[in-house]
Amino acid sequence: QVELVQSGTEVKKPGASVKVSCKASGYSFDNYYIGWVRQAPGQGLEWMGRTSSNNGDTNYAQKFQGRVTMTTDTSTSTAFMELRSLTSDDTAVYFCARDRDCSTGVCSDYWGQGTLVTVSS
Amino acid sequence: DVVMTQTPLSLSVTPGQPASISCKSSQSLLHSGGKTYLYWYLQKPGQPPQLLIYEASRRFSEVPDRFSGSGSGTDFTLKIGRVEAEDVGIYYCMQGLHLPRTFGQGTKLEIK
Numbered sequence: 001q002v003e004l005v006q007s008g009t010e011v012k013k014p015g016a017s018v019k020v021s022c023k024a025s026g027y028s029f030d031n032y033y034i035g036w037v038r039q040a041p042g043q044g045l046e047w048m049g050r051t052s053s054n055n056g057d058t059n060y061a062q063k064f065q066g067r068v069t070m071t072t073d074t075s076t077s078t079a080f081m082e083l084r085s086l087t088s089d090d091t092a093v094y095f096c097a098r099d100r101d102c103s104t105g106v107c108s109d110y111w112g113q114g115t116l117v118t119v120s121s
Numbered sequence: 122d123v124v125m126t127q128t129p130l131s132l133s134v135t136p137g138q139p140a141s142i143s144c145k146s147s148q149s150l151l152h153s154g155g156k157t158y159l160y161w162y163l164q165k166p167g168q169p170p171q172l173l174i175y176e177a178s179r180r181f182s183e184v185p186d187r188f189s190g191s192g193s194g195t196d197f198t199l200k201i202g203r204v205e206a207e208d209v210g211i212y213y214c215m216q217g218l219h220l221p222r223t224f225g226q227g228t229k230l231e232i233k
Contacts, residue, residue, distance in 0.1 A: 102217035
């Protein structure tokens, strides 16, 4: 069965960086993208971007361009999302999700459990 | 970016009664290949979103048949035939045709 397991809770100070991991299993990792979505406390879902596990291609939401890097390690079927220059507005739960171009099949179908990132001085 | 607008933002339903949520997109979600890339998710308290409906009307794996999706172009509806207690949570629509992917604000379903 498809499973995405994310790294644990992080507490960071303003200006720091955070790197969240997402380990995939139960499917051919390099046939899909991994997308990242975040959810601030009590708020809705915000798409951050995605990265191809096949060739490393990335698509970032303009809001995060220059501040986020999404990568994958095919040897361990793990994806990473690094967010830099953190502010309190980045306090949120960060989700990874298996993804693909929706025109090629079901996209954003399986999600990780979420990683809480708290930014506080 | 494509703006997704859901209504209502909350609803309270008696178990066994139907429920309906609307989602409107600022651009058509019809792909040149003929499919429509509108997705519905349910986020139960403390959990990640779970996929219910893809391509506007297709139920995802193991989703109960009381959930149905309809619509085309820019107007979509999620219907729950008979609401059960386990259906509580926040429902989101998402468009998958354009990047960035965008979500509706969410509709909170509670049980009376």
